[in-house]
Amino acid sequence: MVCVLGGFPALAGADLDLHANEVAWLRGPNGAGKTTLLRLLAGLGAMRRGRAEVLGADLSVLGDRRWLRGQVGLLGHATFLYEDLTVGQNLEFWAGLHRADPVDVEAAARRFGLDGRLGDVPVGSLSAGQRRRTSLAVLVARRPRLWLLDEPHAGLDAEGRAMVDRLIADASGAGATVVVASHDADHMPAVADRTLDVIGGTVTEAGAS
Amino acid sequence: MIAAVAGDAARIVAKDLRIERATGVITTQILPFGIVMLLLFGFGVDPALQVRGGDRSVLAEVAPGLFWITVLLALLLVVGRAFAVESDDGSLDALLVAGVHPAAILGGKAVVVAAELVVLELVVGAGAVLMFDVTIGDPLHLVVVMVSTTVALAGAGTLFLAVVAGQRGRDTLGPLLVLPAMAPVLIGATAAAGDALYGAGSGGIAWTWALVAFALLYSVAGIVGAGALLEDV
Amino acid sequence: MFVEYVVAGYGISAIVLAAYVGWTLRRGRALSRQVPADRRRFLRD
């Protein structure tokens, strides 16, 4: 698959096959195309050449992409939270769009320590780590079939990182596929089932290049 | 499916109104802008100036036009604000990944913009009545004019700003797209509002029908064109 | 009477159109040399 952003081929050739309940680690230098690949897998961005199927959805078909977007959980560099709303209001809004079960939302909030007083604090006055926890709570409440995480450990303390690891393990345990883009070479090998190298907009199995 | 789109649009509206309640951007920035415009018009056009042989001041006579120009300029601010809320932290993408239909995003935004414009119109309109000595001849007609113009402006403003959403130069390009295209609406709204205030003389009910047509046109165009504007096809 | 306005109108139009046509044709020549022959589609009928 080839994906072009503003005349620049961010992704120039990828050929991969992912299985359910697999945790795949995308590693590679900055600007290698990891983020573009994740966006593409989420049904955002347009694929200009090639064929790709995600969860049975054909990425070259708009209707399929629309459906796919409702099935995946994407956590990018941006937190997608509204700074002026409180943690609780953000959770409520996104959970509502996802038609998430209120019980799941409450459990997710508890899991990331967002219940209680923190729930009434505007996101704008949270630390980077707390914001990330809020975004993760939204993803958890949503129970996606495909998790796409872009540098999920960045900006988190040891406890937060452990939380992310548990989250990844739980998700794949529940049958979901998890794709993680990360620079964290100490940490990821223990978490991932597979390692993929992304360099120059191309993706290959680690060691197979 | 329509119910899902409408439900998502309603959630977006409720969320944006919540943000407005928390930040007060409209009440503390856009409304004062409208009032400042009223004062400036008073300075620009001498309130004591009378049309020769007429019984109204020049300012009262041209008030409908000044009113809609104020609303049109405020529209640019309000729509810009509506999109800024989403693009601050990548939430436009997140809305799409949440499975929200593009039409729900644009539709929700248009409803929010329309609601905020109505508030502005009520305040500026009341100001015009108090300060410009405007009299309202036919209130019902005026309501129809204001509603249809507001829907047309909100629909078109959201649609045109979505064309440049997320682009460099959107703050300067947006007005170039919106203002010339809105001129027919402005002309119609001014004539029809003048009609509603001071009685027939500038075209009867025809301009009002034209405004209703514009409202429908831009609403439909926004719903149909949303996908092409917000998705990377 | 008013011949000068007629001359000005036709003159300005001629100059503007000629300049635009000239720009278009010259740009077409320059670009077609840069584009490989097998990609020059739609240049023939």
Added chain:
Amino acid sequence: MTSIAVPPSAPEHTGSRLTRVLGAATAVSWVVWLTYGLVLSPADVVQSESVRLFYLHVPLALSAYLGFTVTLVGSILVLRKNSAFWDQMAGAGAEVGLVLAGLVLVTGALWGRPTWGTYWVWDPRITATTLLFLVYLGYLVVRRLDLDAEVRARRAAVFGIVAFINVPITRYSVQIWNSLHQEATLSLTDTEMDGSQLTSFALGAIAMALFTTWLIIHRFRVGWLEYELDRSGLESAILERRGERTATEVV
């Protein structure tokens, strides 16, 4: 899109047999039109010589509408078929239309000066034409946004379709205005026309439409070449991008 096999000797210009035929027809029609309109036809009783500006002004306006109509049709087909061909066609129509609309304003002003004693009047059609000019200027700016080509094509197409509503509004602005205002408005078309004037208009409309078609085809081809150039640039960029891998491994 139809793909046409390109023979080894692809032309190095935007001309073809079609444009040469159209070009010849344009030249002949212009000679006939200008000879009749400027020399053979009599001056108007009221407007005297300045009526001849009208023989240019009205055909320019009609041809500008023609260009904008091409933009409308192209835009619709972009949304329906994702067609790069029609995207370039839409752009060509708008740019040619914009140039013609600019000349409509110039010739209108030059006609207004001797007739009304001023270059600018708040005539509904003059105002509407100026706004139309600005709307399509905005369209061309949207076409230059720094976006992926297909995304940009679709965004421009939405604008190209919605913007077209202003064309009939402009065309019928005088009638709309008159029907909504009971008072009479001084308009460009109020004057009575005689046979020689009608002939001049008709000849001008045909001549200008032929020229416009010829010009849009050429402008489309320039746009298409730009598009192909971008694409071949992209091909090498993709190869270069893949090359980053080997470069990294050497290091």
